[in-house]
Amino acid sequence: MTIDEQVKALEYGTATIVPKNGLKEKLLLASKEKRPLRIKLGCDPTAPDLHLGHAVVLKKMRQFQELGHTIILIVGDFTTKIGDPTGRNKARPQLSDDEIKKNSATYLKQFSKVVDVKKVEIRKNSEWFGKMSAADFIKIIARHTLARILERDDFTNRFKQGVPINMHELVYPIVQGYDSVMVQADIEMGGTDQLFNCLVGRAAQETHGRRPQVVISMPLLRGLDGSDKMSKSAGNYVGLTEDANTMYAKIMSIPDELIEEYLDLASSFDQKECQELKKRIAKGENPMLVKKELACNITEHYHSTVLAKKAEEYFTTQVQNRSLESKEFEERFLESLKLPKKTIGLLDLCAALEKKRSKSMLRDLIREGAVSVNGEKLTNVHHIFSKLEIGMKIKIGKRGYYELV
Amino acid sequence: MTIDEQVKALEYGTATIVPKNGLKEKLLLASKEKRPLRIKLGCDPTAPDLHLGHAVVLKKMRQFQELGHTIILIVGDFTTKIGDPTGRNKARPQLSDDEIKKNSATYLKQFSKVVDVKKVEIRKNSEWFGKMSAADFIKIIARHTLARILERDDFTNRFKQGVPINMHELVYPIVQGYDSVMVQADIEMGGTDQLFNCLVGRAAQETHGRRPQVVISMPLLRGLDGSDKMSKSAGNYVGLTEDANTMYAKIMSIPDELIEEYLDLASSFDQKECQELKKRIAKGENPMLVKKELACNITEHYHSTVLAKKAEEYFTTQVQNRSLESKEFEERFLESLKLPKKTIGLLDLCAALEKKRSKSMLRDLIREGAVSVNGEKLTNVHHIFSKLEIGMKIKIGKRGYYELV
Numbered sequence: 063m064t065i066d067e068q069v070k071a072l073e074y075g076t077a078t079i080v081p082k083n084g085l086k087e088k089l090l091l092a093s094k095e096k097r098p099l100r101i102k103l104g105c106d107p108t109a110p111d112l113h114l115g116h117a118v119v120l121k122k123m124r125q126f127q128e129l130g131h132t133i134i135l136i137v138g139d140f141t142t143k144i145g146d147p148t149g150r151n152k153a154r155p156q157l158s159d160d161e162i163k164k165n166s167a168t169y170l171k172q173f174s175k176v177v178d179v180k181k182v183e184i185r186k187n188s189e190w191f192g193k194m195s196a197a198d199f200i201k202i203i204a205r206h207t208l209a210r211i212l213e214r215d216d217f218t219n220r221f222k223q224g225v226p227i228n229m230h231e232l233v234y235p236i237v238q239g240y241d242s243v244m245v246q247a248d249i250e251m252g253g254t255d256q257l258f259n260c261l262v263g264r265a266a267q268e269t270h271g272r273r274p275q276v277v278i279s280m281p282l283l284r285g286l287d288g289s290d291k292m293s294k295s296a297g298n299y300v301g302l303t304e305d306a307n308t309m310y311a312k313i314m315s316i317p318d319e320l321i322e323e324y325l326d327l328a329s330s331f332d333q334k335e336c337q338e339l340k341k342r343i344a345k346g347e348n349p350m351l352v353k354k355e356l357a358c359n360i361t362e363h364y365h366s367t368v369l370a371k372k373a374e375e376y377f378t379t380q381v382q383n384r385s386l387e388s389k390e391f392e393e394r395f396l397e398s399l400k401l402p403k404k405t406i407g408l409l410d411l412c413a414a415l416e417k418k419r420s421k422s423m424l425r426d427l428i429r430e431g432a433v434s435v436n437g438e439k440l441t442n443v444h445h446i447f448s449k450l451e452i453g454m455k456i457k458i459g460k461r462g463y464y465e466l467v
Numbered sequence: 468m469t470i471d472e473q474v475k476a477l478e479y480g481t482a483t484i485v486p487k488n489g490l491k492e493k494l495l496l497a498s499k500e501k502r503p504l505r506i507k508l509g510c511d512p513t514a515p516d517l518h519l520g521h522a523v524v525l526k527k528m529r530q531f532q533e534l535g536h537t538i539i540l541i542v543g544d545f546t547t548k549i550g551d552p553t554g555r556n557k558a559r560p561q562l563s564d565d566e567i568k569k570n571s572a573t574y575l576k577q578f579s580k581v582v583d584v585k586k587v588e589i590r591k592n593s594e595w596f597g598k599m600s601a602a603d604f605i606k607i608i609a610r611h612t613l614a615r616i617l618e619r620d621d622f623t624n625r626f627k628q629g630v631p632i633n634m635h636e637l638v639y640p641i642v643q644g645y646d647s648v649m650v651q652a653d654i655e656m657g658g659t660d661q662l663f664n665c666l667v668g669r670a671a672q673e674t675h676g677r678r679p680q681v682v683i684s685m686p687l688l689r690g691l692d693g694s695d696k697m698s699k700s701a702g703n704y705v706g707l708t709e710d711a712n713t714m715y716a717k718i719m720s721i722p723d724e725l726i727e728e729y730l731d732l733a734s735s736f737d738q739k740e741c742q743e744l745k746k747r748i749a750k751g752e753n754p755m756l757v758k759k760e761l762a763c764n765i766t767e768h769y770h771s772t773v774l775a776k777k778a779e780e781y782f783t784t785q786v787q788n789r790s791l792e793s794k795e796f797e798e799r800f801l802e803s804l805k806l807p808k809k810t811i812g813l814l815d816l817c818a819a820l821e822k823k824r825s826k827s828m829l830r831d832l833i834r835e836g837a838v839s840v841n842g843e844k845l846t847n848v849h850h851i852f853s854k855l856e857i858g859m860k861i862k863i864g865k866r867g868y869y870e871l872v
Contacts, residue, residue: 140602141605143602144602144605144606144609146609147605147606147609147610148609148610191601191602192602193600194600194601195598195599195600195601196596196599196600196601196603196604197545197548197549197596197597198601199601199604199605200546200549200552200604200635200638201549201552201635203633203634203635203638204549204551204552204553204633204634204635204636205552205553205633206633206634207631207632207633207634208626208631208632208633208634208637209626209629209631209632211634221613221614224614226612226613226614227612227613227614228608228609228610228611228612228613229608229609229611229612229613229616229637229638229641230605230606230608230609231609232613232634232637233605233608233634236634
């Protein structure tokens with residue numbers, strides 16, 4: 063592959079590249095200096111569960127790896143050891159060395175589902191921050207201005223809304239940015255939600271007189287419910303290590319309008335194959351059939367052809383043709399449903415459970431007698447539950463089985 | 468003295484006490500716990516030249532000392548050793564250990580002009596910050612929010628005006644605040660311009676579960692020119708170690724409207740004596756006579772009665788009755804005059820030099836022939852100097868002798 067061909071292949075599917083022509087320049091540099099590029103990826107050891115959303119970035123990194131470049135995985139253990147001293151941010155618990163070690167191992171195992179971990183350079187940022195003095199730390203943060211740091215979306219919003227920002231939160235992006243200086247990153251990768259942090263790394267290298275890294279961000283994959291980005295906390299994710307049956311069934315649960323996005327970002331189909339599958343839907347083929355190929359392709363990648371086929375079979379016999387009694391499929395998903403507020407209307411309850419359908423569709427279903435609670439049909443759209451109870455079984459349409467937990 | 472009498476005496480002349488009744492509470496606490504109060508004062512080892520402005524705070528501290536309390540002088544050497552890594556802030560040069568030691572000694576010598584230094588507890592904040600790790604430092608700053616730190620006037624203004632604030636500047640108030648935690652300050656003192664920093668110390672103690680210090684701020688003494696607060700950089704100051712003749716003459720140079728302020732804040736006259744002197748002016752006595760008593764009192768405090776008398780004599784014979792030839796007095800002050808812009812009108816030049824007089828007064832003086840340049844009378848108010856030269860001698864009225872430097 064020529065440099066231009068590499069640029070084309072690597073730029074395909076990315077969301078942003080800063081600066082625009084940066085990738086080509088880095089590839090030329092690597093070729094001139096006869097060395098692999100150093101591609102940085104930061105990982106948060108408090109959240110070691112990787113899902114298809116993370117895999118969007120990992121797949122692009124795999125591509126770099128296949129071209130002979132070096133992936134540097136930075137375990138952000140320094141701030142994790144500090145935790146959130148204010149106790150307000152529960153997403154940042156303080157972890158012990160043992161927990162970090164354990165989480166990092168879990169992380170790597172999942173990482174290996176996409177990239178060749180044997181070739182990955184793994185670094186912990188406590189290597190340089192752990193021994194650092196307060197004085198040296200102040201010298202590092204001095205190179206950044208408040209205005210630039212406040213440009214980060216969530217800071218901007220919190221600042222405008224008067225939601226407190228504690229001072230340590232402001233220095234964490236600088237900590238991440240300094241990692242780029244220390245590992246001499248040529249490129250940093252992340253989802254578009256990491257763009258800001260990656261750009262701080264670029265600024266940090268510049269202020270330290272280094273050649274600044276190119277930042278490549280990948281689009282965010284929406285979650286299974288199509289409402290927001292895939293995340294563990296939203297419960298709308300497919301974990302990279304989930305068993306084949308679950309993985310297959312979860313992908314089958316995405317609304318049809320997500321199929322194209324999942325083909326592009328989550329599957330292993332190449333550009334051409336993706337286009338053909340999209341064409342089939344455009345021509346009026348039942349999207350379910352394309353979705354099955356998608357589910358099969360993804361399951362195959364993370365498991366095997368055999369297990370993917372078995373998952374398809376399981377889904378068809380046990381889930382697709384299921385009755386109220388065959389609860390196996392539903393039970394897998396009940397974990398993610400939370401008990402709604404105490405008083406709730408039937409229509410709102412249905413909307414909360416069955417996110418794929420619009421309220422007007424659900425209204426019709428109720429009127430048609432297609433909604434039942436504990437086996438009893440409810441046809442009054444304005445029915446109010448004075449109290450919801452755990453264990454209550456709700457059926458919406460032909461395939462929506464729910465149990466409150 | 469009863470506690471209430473002490474409160475009254477100590478509160479006299481202060482600008483702000485936070486919280487309002489805090490001083491009494493602290494005095495009661497000290498009495499209950501049978502221990503002296505710990506009164507913190509921070510000092511900046513980059514600016515070891517103390518002047519009458521600083522003495523306003525020191526005199527109040529002396530009062531605490533006389534009541535048996537302990538003054539803790541904190542030498543802020545930690546941030547001084549870091550300096551300003553961005554190089555933008557020239558007021559914060561990076562000092563070596565030797566320079567800090569030298570400056571601290573100079574500082575103490577001047578400090579001793581007002582308080583009993585033998586009884587002062589001297590601490591350097593490098594004691595606790597010097598060995599601190601970056602991780603512990605982050606835990607300390609985490610206890611403060613950005614919004615609170617940005618409340619400081621200069622930060623607020625710079626932020627609003629888009630003037631860059633580097634991240635290390637934001638953590639410096641927290642560094643000062645943490646000093647209060649470490650020395651277990653009961654009270655922190657400063658000028659009103661230090662109020663914000665002192666309040667951060669109060670907040671720091673609270674977040675560390677300590678009893679928060681009371682903050683006492685003293686009014687800022689205006690400089691000799693009456694235009695702004697006394698400061699070395701404005702050149703409008705009287706240094707505590709200046710020789711008696713200079714000190715006396717400088718005080719004689721203040722405009723009449725500053726006499727009351729100097730009586731209250733800079734002299735050693737007690738409340739009653741101040742009131743009597745003020746009354747004499749109110750009754751129509753020549754303010755010059757009261758100013759002489761003020762100059763004598765201040766010079767006496769920093770030198771001796773004998774030297775104060777000699778300074779008065781010197782002023783009367785050599786300065787007050789001086790001719791163009793007796794340049795001794797002027798030469799002392801010429802240092803502080805900067806060469807004005809290249810092209811300047813006569814009236815503007817006079818106004819720049821003779822700050823005590825209004826433009827209309829100066830206009831009259833020019834018309835009366837009371838202004839001369841290099842011995843030549845200039846009576847045209849609209850005269851323009853195409854070029855000003857170093858060494859040019861300007862006489863304005865009977866007593867305004869200037870030489871451009």
